[in-house]
Amino acid sequence: MLAFLVQRISQALLVMFVISLISFSIQDGLGDPLQQMVGQSVSEAEREKIREELGLNDSFVVQYLRFAGQAVQGDLGTSYFYGKPTLEVIFEHLPATLELVIGASLIIGFLSVPIGVYAAIRPRAWLSKFFMGISTVGISIPVFLTAIVLIQLFSIGVTVNWFPPETGWGSWLNGLFSTEGGMPSYGRGDGLVHLFGTWHSGFFSSDGLRHLTLPAISLASIMLPLFIRLIRAEMMEVLQSDYIRYAQAKGLAPHRIHFLHALKNTMLPVITVGGVQLGIMVAYTILTETVFQWPGVGLMFLEAITRSDIPLIVSYLMVVGLIFVVTNTVVDLVYGLVNPTVKLTGKKA
Amino acid sequence: MTTATVSRWDRFRESFLWYSFKRDKIAIVSFVVFVAIVLAGVFAPLFAPADPYDLAQINIMNSELPPVWMAGGDAQFPLGTDAQGRDLLSTILYGTRVSLLIGFGAVLMQGALGILFGLLAGYLGGRVDAVLMRIADVQLSFSTLMVAIIVGAVFKASFGNLMFGEIAIYMLIVIIGIAEWPQIARTVRASVLAEKKKEYVDAAKVMGFGTNRIMFRHILPNTLSPIFVISTVQIANAIISEAALSFLGLGMPETQPSLGSLIKSGFDYIQSGSWWITLIPGLVLVVLVLVINLLGDWLRDMMNPRLYKG
Numbered sequence: 164m165l166a167f168l169v170q171r172i173s174q175a176l177l178v179m180f181v182i183s184l185i186s187f188s189i190q191d192g193l194g195d196p197l198q199q200m201v202g203q204s205v206s207e208a209e210r211e212k213i214r215e216e217l218g219l220n221d222s223f224v225v226q227y228l229r230f231a232g233q234a235v236q237g238d239l240g241t242s243y244f245y246g247k248p249t250l251e252v253i254f255e256h257l258p259a260t261l262e263l264v265i266g267a268s269l270i271i272g273f274l275s276v277p278i279g280v281y282a283a284i285r286p287r288a289w290l291s292k293f294f295m296g297i298s299t300v301g302i303s304i305p306v307f308l309t310a311i312v313l314i315q316l317f318s319i320g321v322t323v324n325w326f327p328p329e330t331g332w333g334s335w336l337n338g339l340f341s342t343e344g345g346m347p348s349y350g351r352g353d354g355l356v357h358l359f360g361t362w363h364s365g366f367f368s369s370d371g372l373r374h375l376t377l378p379a380i381s382l383a384s385i386m387l388p389l390f391i392r393l394i395r396a397e398m399m400e401v402l403q404s405d406y407i408r409y410a411q412a413k414g415l416a417p418h419r420i421h422f423l424h425a426l427k428n429t430m431l432p433v434i435t436v437g438g439v440q441l442g443i444m445v446a447y448t449i450l451t452e453t454v455f456q457w458p459g460v461g462l463m464f465l466e467a468i469t470r471s472d473i474p475l476i477v478s479y480l481m482v483v484g485l486i487f488v489v490t491n492t493v494v495d496l497v498y499g500l501v502n503p504t505v506k507l508t509g510k511k512a
Numbered sequence: 513m514t515t516a517t518v519s520r521w522d523r524f525r526e527s528f529l530w531y532s533f534k535r536d537k538i539a540i541v542s543f544v545v546f547v548a549i550v551l552a553g554v555f556a557p558l559f560a561p562a563d564p565y566d567l568a569q570i571n572i573m574n575s576e577l578p579p580v581w582m583a584g585g586d587a588q589f590p591l592g593t594d595a596q597g598r599d600l601l602s603t604i605l606y607g608t609r610v611s612l613l614i615g616f617g618a619v620l621m622q623g624a625l626g627i628l629f630g631l632l633a634g635y636l637g638g639r640v641d642a643v644l645m646r647i648a649d650v651q652l653s654f655s656t657l658m659v660a661i662i663v664g665a666v667f668k669a670s671f672g673n674l675m676f677g678e679i680a681i682y683m684l685i686v687i688i689g690i691a692e693w694p695q696i697a698r699t700v701r702a703s704v705l706a707e708k709k710k711e712y713v714d715a716a717k718v719m720g721f722g723t724n725r726i727m728f729r730h731i732l733p734n735t736l737s738p739i740f741v742i743s744t745v746q747i748a749n750a751i752i753s754e755a756a757l758s759f760l761g762l763g764m765p766e767t768q769p770s771l772g773s774l775i776k777s778g779f780d781y782i783q784s785g786s787w788w789i790t791l792i793p794g795l796v797l798v799v800l801v802l803v804i805n806l807l808g809d810w811l812r813d814m815m816n817p818r819l820y821k822g
Contacts, residue, residue: 178650181650189669299802299805299806299809300798300802302805303752303798303801303802303805304801305752305755305756305759305798305801307755307756307775308775308794308797308798311779311782311790311791312791312794315782315787315791319782319783319785439653443655443658445658446654446655446657446658446661447657449661449760450756450759450760453759454779464665465760465761468665468668468669468762469761471669476665483658487653487654491653
């Protein structure tokens with residue numbers, strides 16, 4: 164186990180090293196910092212002097228070591244746009260993204276387990292086929308399109324007059340297909356509650372929760388089909404195993420077999436895959452946050468790109484890289500702990 | 513045609529592939545829709561009522577007209593117009609063309625990278641394998657979309673907006689190719705590992721053929737069918753990635769729109785009630801991706817001998 168631990172952590176460090184190297188070369192490759200710092204009137208001799216003072220004439224290795232040394236101490240530079248240390252800017256935006264991810268994860272958790280289990284227990288029921296069909300379609304819809312449709316339906320609202328409104332059933336049908344609108348589709352609202360540090364939470368006010376609803380549903384929509392399929396596939400495999408047949412032969416109640424015995428072994432691979440997917444969700448937060456102008460790190464990153472705010476871009480890559488690496492390492496370690504049959508050498512088959 | 517010689521077409525007609533295709537309604541419908549969309553895209557200049565790239569044909573007075581079936585619609589613009597007054601049907605046809613071009617181009621690109629790296633990793637093994645697959649693992653753990661966004665951001669920042677806009681199609685093909693090669697490389701590597709234990713490879717080695725010849729002429733042809741299956745799904749993925757990048761402003765410029773940049777430019781006007789500018793291209797995108805995914809699913813079931821039902 165110790166060897167596995169050491170190997171995984173050293174691997175994580177190596178990946179972090181490569182990420183920092185790539186991030187640093189981006190910083191190095193994107194234009195001349197002097198152009199952004201000094202004006203036209205500065206002479207070439209003075210430029211050379213500043214260059215020397217800033218250490219821009221040092222070799223790539225020396226510059227990288229300096230960058231890495233500062234990064235380890237938590238100094239990733241200063242944002243051009245915000246005029247503040249980039250880490251500070253990121254930590255101001257991080258809570259919004261985390262709340263979005265938590266909201267979406269809750270939706271995924273509460274919907275995917277019952278639907279997945281149901282589809283596994285009754286694969287031939289029309290409701291299962293309906294859910295599986297929806298999830299095939301769901302995988303094909305990009306997250307920003309789901310978000311736009313949700314905005315059209317529940318924020319702007321749709322008034323339908325396909326049926327003759329004079330008749331009673333006509334206006335009833337029109338009302339049935341029309342949507343009210345009015346859900347907020349922009350930002351996080353006014354009802355933020357200060358928790359600690361830079362964390363202002365929208366979980367504790369109805370306005371905050373209303374603002375969270377549409378973005379969280381959008382973000383959940385992209386992962387939900389995947390989890391439903393995963394849970395269904397795992398559950399169907401578990402249901403074939405001997406111990407389930409034995410439990411059935413023993414005459415245990417079906418709900419006890421399904422939800423107590425089978426679900427336990429279904430959730431193991433689901434949780435590990437889920438851990439990795441949680442990291443991947445960070446990529447989708449960029450799209451979701453753009454649509455809803457949600458003030459999280461994803462939107463911040465995109466704005467940094469349009470503003471050519473290079474230190475902020477680099478810091479974002481480093482922080483997100485760290486989040487990915489830590490999640491993946493922890494998931495690997497947890498999986499190694501709960502499932503000892505995983506080869507401890509860590510070599511994947 | 514005489515019955516003595518069996519033509520390629522006859523062989524195809526007697527194959528299991530054609531047999532199962534004829535019996536699968538979803539596959540037939542998906543294939544017909546897919547071919548229709550591809551033809552509409554390829555022959556966009558013939559079908560489209562107007563040329564969206566031609567500034568002289570655009571009249572700003574026609575902007576944000578609704579589709580013809582709604583009040584205020586104009587028969588000249590069947591699906592309405594966008595915010596610049598371009599005919600939406602024409603822009604969608606041209607946009608589909610761009611999206612398809614990038615989708616297929618990106619799959620060729622990742623196919624080239626994936627096949628090369630997959631063959632090297634699988635056949636040479638050892639350190640080459642470890643390094644290549646570790647890179648693939650890390651890239652996949654970041655998700656291909658994230659990698660595409662990062663590479664796109666870097667490219668855009670280093671080439672500048674204007675330059676990037678001019679060569680955006682090639683840029684996107686390269687970006688998505690770089691982001692998605694691990695998917696193909698893994699598949700190739702897995703089949704190479706299975707193939708290289710077979711006798712014909714030993715025979716080729718005994719005959720003294722070089723490594724390159726064995727890899728590309730002997731093993732590669734036997735790994736093509738899984739590559740073919742995964743490429744289908746990868747086209748759908750590439751089209752979605754392109755749309756996502758364009759939606760984020762890291763893709764096609766508005767002057768030469770893809771489906772993604774049409775959705776993006778329409779989204780700015782959704783609050784003013786012009787839903788058609790963003791939702792109609794969105795619908796085309798979803799249908800295109802859906803039929804490719806359905807075809808990919810069908811193909812995977814067919815080519816996987818474990819799942820043969822007959």
